[in-house]
Amino acid sequence: MRDFQERVPIKEFIVDIVEEDELDEPLENATIVFHMAARTMDLGMYTKPKRYMEDNFQGTKQLVFSMIDKRVKWMVNTSDAFSTLTCSDSRGASENTAKTVTNENFTLGPYAKSKFYAERWLSCSSARTFSRGKEVKVVTVRPTILYGEGDNWLVPYYLQFCTQHGTLSAINKANGPMSITYAGNCAYMHLLAAEHLMQKPDVLDGEVFNCTDETVAVNFYSYIEPFARNAGCKLRNLDLPYSAVFVLYAVVEWFFLFLFYAFGVRYDHLMMNSHAFGMVNYSTLTATSSKARLVLDYKPVYEPQEAMERTIKWWKDKRNAIGPD
Template sequence: MADSAQVPELVYLVTGGCGFLGERIVRMLLEREPRLRELRVFDLHLSSWLEELKTDDSYVCFPAHTQGTGHVQVTAIQGDVTQAHEVVAAVAGSHVVIHTAGLVDVFGKASPKTIHQVNVQGTQNVIDACVQTGTQFLVYTSSMEVVGPNVKSHPFYRGNEETPYEAVHRHPYPCSKALAEQLVLEANGRKVNGGLPLVTCALRPTGIYGEGHQIMRDFYHQGLRFGGRLFRAIPASVEHGRVYVGNVAWMHVLVARELEQRAALMGGQVYFCYDKSPYKSYEDFNMEFLGPCGLRLIGTHPLLPYWLLVLLAALNALLQWLLRPLVLYTPMLNPYTLAVANTTFTVSTNKAQRHFGYKPLFSWEESRARTIHWVRAIEGSA
């Protein structure tokens, strides 16, 4: 983007800025984007950590990175991406939108209609708001699940953005993310108010982990309920790529920073988001953090045969459907989560490094240490 070393001038908007990833993007921008004049945090539910920054009713001043001068105005905006007028009001006057707001639900807590409204219609509202207000740069947080694992359990081994793979989905969440990503990529080049082209790109993180990860918290509490034990359900030979939340946030910051100068190269592109975290099964990877906190993974082979897990997953799906009018039943095991957990899906890509110089900001050792420290803090609070 244009050189503004003397006076910070850019206005960024982060939708979903109070979420697990959104918060890290917000903090990363405050730490490492010296050209910020204003950072808008848009979310349906504003988090308490924003209150810590407040100095008056509308905004806060946060010291810019040492490379910059002055202060950054941080504006908290409570709003809903499914409400087009609220999105337009938040986007107006911004230079860059990082659209990370979305409903991540693979357990059936929300209806398919709600997932579609938030992830697809919400994304369309963001695109339309950029066009209406003349905002030229849009970075979208997509997901590896746009690609897979597919419902046929085909492995994806060290693949990249060009690796052929049959993306076949039935679950509402990956279907919604695939549709939303398509909307974002097709919007690249569309004329915004003022006549300039909209420049878009999408990032596809693999399974994100790190401080504040709710599923990691759930596994930890589950292990405590079983006397410090977790029981193996997935073969250790099944590998997944996982990525630390701080490195995902860093890639978003880099893309937003480079999108104007490299619009011809990056516009309309997708990038897998991965770091140097080791390839392991979900359970063995989680034990990298839960093991040092006192939990044990029991068994070298799955406790139950796969056919029985398939039967239990189908039974859970049936019970969820039958009970939905009466009670919300959201088991962690369902046909989709079983297929994902039992299918190798690992990415190895240097496209992000080639296109905009991405290198992980946090090493595996630091990512692991930070996550262990957070799990131990959960233990202390319990």
Template sequence: MDGDWVYLVTGGCGFVGERIVELLSQQDYIKEVRVFDSVARKEVEKYSTGTENVLRACCALSIPYLLYTSSIAAVGPNTSCEPLLRGDEDTEYSGEVELPYGKTKAMAEKIVLEANGKKLSNGGTLRTCILRANTVYGEKAAFLLELFLLTRASHGALNYLEPEHTERNHTYVGNVAWMHVLAARSLQLEPELLAGQVYYCYDDTPSRKGLLVRLQLLSSADPSVRLGSHIPYWKMWLMIQLHRVIRAMLAPFWKPQPFLNVPLLNTIVTSFSFETDKAARHFGYKPLFTWEESRLRTAEWLKAAAGSPAPPQLREKMN
């Protein structure tokens, strides 16, 4: 019944989770929004296999709907660094996923989809659905703030790793959160359509070229930002190996900050993009924020966050 629903957001203190909580709290069909996050409750950290625990709890407590936040990294790139150009949710792509993060997301997706249709303790049925985010930008995006500070330290030159033809989607955090709100509601209203389905997150961010999106976002915050130099793959690969050697040699005395690794480098330089309208067709999704709004909101936050010597979001990430 509308007005009686209680929603639980696991990871609700995170970058995307915080925006999901904000939007859910504005919906009149929801009675209560609860947040479960290791940031808020440190004892949560002792549970090592989070998705399995959540599914177990759903079955034991007769919670009929679960929407899982995954990532395009669950699909690829694979260890052969094969590109995926403008695929959709039905595009076949095989091979072992390159990044450890992607491997864990793929494992979680598998158990979430296998749990769809399981019996609950009250005799009901569990319905599950998956949303795959990609590169999410917006207010409080730590990676974007780090890049902005680095670019300003380089006198406004935005240097980059990926070849200019590389394609990768970007989506504004507010629209990713809005898609979660709509998908969760539709999973309740039309479980026969959404249960067992996977959806990519998308909006009208205008370019598949991630480099150009980052340039527009940073230059909106600081007009002096310009496209810098391309860093060749071989040069970055050598830097990674050198950092590994230095880290090993100095480990007893000094631990340098984490550095880029080869799997992540391979992912950055590999085209991996999609093109879909499945969410619009299945549950009427339309971006809540236009590209112009998304760009301006992000730029204003970047300017404010970079105005202090050590922005809180960056300090939290580094610690």
């Protein structure tokens, strides 16, 4: 027999999940939803905190309501392994770490609050059950900080900063290690979660799984260095106490925000907000995915060396395609 390449028809819809009428067509005849739509953590100083709850929490609820209307009963939700942390470090966090939050001063700010509320709502079966027994079965995957082809968050932000200033300054010996996960391995866990959810819905409904891989946890500047070097930027160590630098940074942030909210004056700088500054310069953020390995039979399909090589190649090809600045 002649071999034919498998072809799956794909339709692209650009919609706002908060708007009910925009979800009807994409959900028509759907079997399962991989809910990855979210407002990511804003690294810049001029954030809009209310938009997080609207997009990440209310948007998730609206998506579930629309799935009920269209009789779509399976969902794999993408959350965040560090969304439950409240001003503390995470060393090998499990799915049970801070399962109930009493202090809402989240380490990752209003972004984390919105993701935590959405995840908690999805984990409550009564919230997803409607009249005549209609409900959506949900399993949640919590990746750590992701890297890989197509990254449009942390690495591009710092590469833009490097391009503008030529150097990237690190506070010497201040920041702890962080778990980073290759996006390809995270995608694989989503597929496993979907398969197991549909096979054992009564067992896995409402369950949460951290997603990590074999990539060694390193401090942020060790992680960003190969990308910065590829972009022609230099890293500089500043031998300064973190606490003093953070206080000074917070004062500067307050000053800029005062000018913005009081007088509408906005400066187009690339300074991080204080939550992001603390994340990359001080926090220890590591997690374990033992539960996924036991329940989902998860084993990363990409080794760290291959994953990093693929990622750096993607950035290099993208930079060459854009051309020199």
